Amino acid sequence: MSSLFSLLDKSACRFADRGAVFRGTEQLLTWSELRSRALRLAAGISGRCQGGDRIAVFSENRPEYVELMFAAWAAQAAIVPINYKLHDKEAAQIIDDAGATLVFVSPKLAAGLRRSSSLHRDRMVVIGEAAYEALLAHEPLVPPVVVPQTLAWLFYTSGTTGRSKGAMLTHRNLLAMTMAHLADVESLDEGSSQIHAAPMSHGSGVYVLPSVARGARQVVPASDGFDPVEFLELCDHHPACGAFLAPTMVQRLRLAVQQGGRAPPRGLRSIVYGGGPMYVEELRKSLAVFGPVFTQIYGQGEAPMTITALNRAAHGTDDDAVLGSVGWPRSGVDVRVVDPDGSVLPSGAVGEIVCRGDIVMAGYWRNPAATSQALHGGWLRTGDMGSFDEHGCLTLRDRSKDVVISGGSNIYPREVEEVLLAHPGVDKTCVVGRSDAEWGEVVVAFVVRAPGAEVSAAALDAHCLDHIARFKRPKEYHFVDELPTSSYGKVLKSELRRLLASG
Template sequence: MDEQQHRPSVYDGGTVGDMIVTLLDRFPDKTAFIDGARRFTYAETRDAISRTVQHLRALGLRKGDTVVQLSGNRPEVFFVTAALYLLGLRSVTLQAMGGIEDHAYILEHCDARMMLADGAYAERTLALRGRVPGVAHWYLHEAAGDLPGFWAEAARHTPAPLPSEATPDDIIRLAYTGGTTGRPKGVMLPGRATMTQTLLLMAGRAWSDAPRFLCPTPISHGAGATLIPVLWRGGTVILQKGFDPDRFLDAMEEHGATATFLVPTMVYKLLDHPRTRRTDFSGLETLMYGAAPMSPARIKEALGVFGPVLQQGYGQSEAPSAILTLSRLDHTDRDERILSSAGKPYPGITVRLLDERDEEVPQGEIGEICVRGPLAMAGYLKQPELTAEVLRNGWLHTGDMAYRDARGFFFIVDRKKDMVVSGGFNVFPKEVEDVLTAHPAVSAAAVIGVPDPRWGEAVKAIVVCRPGMAVSAAELAALVKERKGAVAAPKTVDFVESLPLTVLGKPDKKALRAPYWEGQARAVG
């Protein structure tokens, strides 16, 4: 953009940087982060961000440059991200479980100027340094071998007042998609989108004052958007590296956690863990879940175990975290059918269901979820044609198919690319999965389409049973046939110990389909 486009207007909104500066001064002596034995007050957090800002400047990084992080959960991830948002640099966070090919591609694609990694990823960092020589600065959090330690160098700077230099139009985050349909795409999120996301999560989620937020999910991705709402209210973020039911329950009790964010697979593990039902959850106020659909049967079970504290969020990288929400109150609705809904739009976001001509479909009919509002991305980095397609006619097209009922609740039936076309009929895997997981012996299920000479695609179910329980393939097929009809009934059922997951904790449909579709092209997706 030219200078004319950057010229400030009295109508410009604030930025996340402005929020960060303000919140850090409100509660200087309170604990902002707990990371094992480490504690950081708000004042110490502010000072660490200040040193980061100064060191980034000393390295010659300027507005528009890109900094990449590869790390598990630790407060420093927030310190660096906050500094980037303040300066108008671009933040990229690599998925820790991602492969080296995707990591190298992203570093090159985003024109990274600096990479900072956990010591656990020192070997990966060295390998990437050899493959992507254009990156100017390579760091670990703590020095190891010939990789310098970022914080040892940053400690040379004296804390100073924090700047807030980014504008609402500056791209401050590049959120790379998981690459399940090809190379990862760099979603460009300007300051206005990140600010909108933060405000919507503050307004649309249930928060008390001084929440104690237990966070085993990666703050480098979806859970990271929750940190500013927690800190704004004077809360404490309790970080865990990875999810283990026993460690999670220990931390719940030790820290008196009042809020948490989990993906459905984590909730399932908790529900199947024998210790969970002996744990007192009376202090838990909000259990937020998202990133993938959750079985209505397991939601109902979770309400019985945790209480009326569940809240669901639906979004995607292109409109992060805050498109639809199913509130705590919605979860206790007398109509239990609501438990299969993704909820209603967050305030200030326009959501419509559109057909192939981008015309709104009638109530009750299936259309693509399309979004309009300041939450939407600016586009895909270096992919103008794909950007134009996804943002055509003034709407962000999500690729998710849904219908809306008379009360305004949205019900997602599936991703376009996951739909199974069997004998000319559309089968939406989520609807079949919801039936399967309603069986008392089933812990989790994934449904895919596999090649079939008669039907084109046949419905296959991959099922995980609960510990000590079993069910036959014939019984599950009959259950689906009764509830959804013969076309939706799985022709085959595989029983497995666990489902493969993407790096974000979603069932990996691409990996499940791959053995069956190698060398063939699917009609859908």
């Protein structure tokens, strides 16, 4: 099996002079130029790193993301993309845990990261500035032969303890993901375009691989992120556009068309959605506006984008149960629903979803206890609850992991609770998710004030912004005299959710 760099190598050979990387509507690189830059950058990286080292990238979406990914793999290093929405302190914790040798940071985020930890300054390279250009000044590296089991991507996912865990994804894992995507989800070629509006540090980043494998152009919006009107204009400019979007982005896109009196974009080929619940009502509205362009994927950082899929044809059904499902197991992946003892459950029974295949991670980085808990005999325990119907279609029923999914981002209550409890005005707290039409869910905090404290919601909001990412902070604070608990002293989150539902 080849390495991930071979995907770029082959497309550069076949489509050398075609446009490869664009910023908005402007072409920046052809395929041969992208390959050359990646190999020169790899040579520069190799002068400062050894094979097996980790290369962190802390940046908003930028065209350089593509060359950095393939440069890391050509240098036989693993890439560690960090969500640019994280707080500087959270990014520093990931860099420390990964033991990153080099940290590529965007100019927008460099000052904040320097403030968070002086330890990283000698390892930091600001993208586009002099040190970055110096790395590009080397002679191109000769692409190496890489063992498929070599670590390629360290994907940090939030943990229930409040500290991130690094899912170890190998070249084999990501090549299997790429092949399954091309088999099950999209038919791509050199006439296609991939718009990176969702974060390239996770969701959109993995779609670089199948689109590069087929020579599809990589389009990074000039805004470096998701702006609905800009996205629609890009779809009118570039041919056969596809994108990975969170459900909340799909809704904003639909509203931009309907409220702006626009025609649906003529160049829209495909929208793959996932990362959170897409309600059937919203899905039908979006199908009415954009037509049959949708595919849903279900996966995790531990099995990226590749557990099940609801393909484009299935979106033509009138069956709400199918539209509300996550579809069927992907090519090369076994999926089961099991009871607490690991026994396979029959159709209709709700249990934990487990999966196995070449797409399942090798384990968690330097965390054997978490690895042992997640992997059993080659099966990944997803922590999600679901059931199969008689036709093998999987529906998610609940999440056994206590996670709030807001706008496609996972937020674990424990990490928010720990920050709130660090405020002297807070005695107790409990964080839950509340359903929201726009974001899927929003974070709500119930707070018991410390004796004599008069802490306000505004003060707690400012405290959270000093310690965690903005998107993780509670959208509501409810001050209560006491939290409801069971006879064992466990906080009854179900009771708090009932209180929210009743107003």
